[in-house]
Amino acid sequence: MINNSVLELTKQLIAEQSITPDDASCQQIIANFLEKIGFKITNLPFGNVKNLWASYGNLSASPLLVFAGHTDVVPVGDLTAWNTNPFSATIIDDYLYGRGAADMKGNLAAMLIAVADFIKANPKFPGSIGFLITSDEEGDAQDGTKKVIQYLAKNNIKIDYCIVGEPTCSNKLGDTIKNGRRGSLLGNLKIIGTQGHVAYPELANNPIHLAPDILNKLTNLKLSPNTTLQFSNINSGTGATNVIPEYLECIFSIRFCAKLTAQGIQNAITEILDASGTQYKIDWVHHGDPFITKSGKLLDCSIQAIEDLTEITPELSVAGGTSDARFIAPTGAEVIELGLCNKTIHSVNECVQVKELVALPGIYERILELVFIST
Missing domain, CATH: 3.40.630.10 (Zn peptidases)
Incomplete structure (x- = not known):
């Protein structure tokens, strides 16, 4: 050699x-x-x-x-x-x-x-x-x-x-x-509220206030010992300090073991989101099994x-x-x-x-x- x-x-x-x-x-x-x-x-x-x-x-x-x-x-x-x-x-x-x-x-x-x-x-x-x-x-x-x-x-x-x-x-x-x-699944979640003036919160629905409970439930979701869910990005706000934003966007990544499927994970997360009673939209990117x-x-x-x-x-x-x-x-x-x-x-x-x-x-x-x- x-x-x-x-x-x-x-x-x-x-x-x-x-x-x-x-x-x-x-x-x-x-x-x-x-x-x-x-x-x-x-x-x-x-x-x-x-x-x-x-x-x-x-x-x-x-x-x-x-x-x-x-x-x-x-x-x-x-x-x-x-x-x-x-x-x-x-x-x-x-x-x-x-x-x-x-x-x-x-x-x-x-x-x-x-x-x-x-x-x-x-x-x-x-x-x-x-x-x-x-x-x-x-x-x-x-x-x-x-x-x-x-x-x-x-x-x-x-x-x-x-x-x-x-x-x-x-x-x-x-x-x-x-x-x-491990498999890789990415979720792009939008939590939707109602935009309004910070002085009149009763006329709005603040997605930033809605998010913590939802994100906490997702991070504590027990899927399997070798499966992880990590949030990598959170974004909200209009740039103005007196406006309640309409939505909050966040991105999370899941690395999952061979005992799980991407569809099964999506179903479990959708169940949590539906149970929250909050309006939302989620897009999935399945990188690999x-x-x-x-x-x-x-x-x-x-x-x-x-x-x-x-x-x-x-x-x-x-x-x-x-x-x-x-x-x-x-x-x-x-x-x-x-x-x-x-x-x-x-x-x-x-x-x-x-x-x-x-x-x-x-x-x-x-x-x-x-x-x-x-x-």
Whole structure:
């Protein structure tokens, strides 16, 4: 393994200012790398989003193992708060700094190096390898992986195993595998009153006064131990200090476990709202259903690979936000997420430990060996 290759490739990707949904030239870098080792490249633009599907081997010969990831990153925020240029990867005290270092350009680079090394050692392995790359994961996520999966289905390409390169680890490389995710449901609630003058409250109905009881009932709704409801935005008022507003708007997000359904949650919340006797309007956005990958070849091989190379037994977790794995799991593929530590993702001074970045390709390569070569 050429250890410094993963560092150089990570630096190249970080240098591209691919703020979501812009890919800049990340996918061209990835395509050039993969073409040199024998991959067939298919560019799949949808709207303003760039996507890439790359495959090696006979896709009709199972198993097909796919590495999935995204080239887009979140905005850098206040540039003055960064200690380095976020788009010029910089190594300080064994940490590589830059936007996307952990989420997820370092993981992408590690995947590429791992596959190159594996193919060099095993050019005629039984099966095929794919890369599914999008620039629409951090944003709306409507023209990215979701549509590539539709493309694959139309072309009768079935994924058997998928490793999503999200930064999953908490404290050290290998300590966590995400073998599922909770579902995500967003509610945009409008509590409707009657506008009027603050000096004549009897002629109005103040939605700000109506809201606390309703919001309290919603926040205390017991759905399941692993399900959470959090309010993220509340807005009301006309801008004038002597006007009772007509309505109050609030947004809440629910992350729910596999025992629940989005419709069941909506029904429970609607029941509370109806019982309040308050006029309201609610709009729902269902971002994804929960999924879990139980013990199977991919999960077992991933655990073994981590144990072989780090002597750590990873924790299996479904915590955290949503990822593009939610679009892949419904195909029937075994899906896991595995990558670098996530302590600094989306923050200023995002960074990864160099020794962990250098070690990650070995874990991915070992998974490939266990899936394709070992019996």
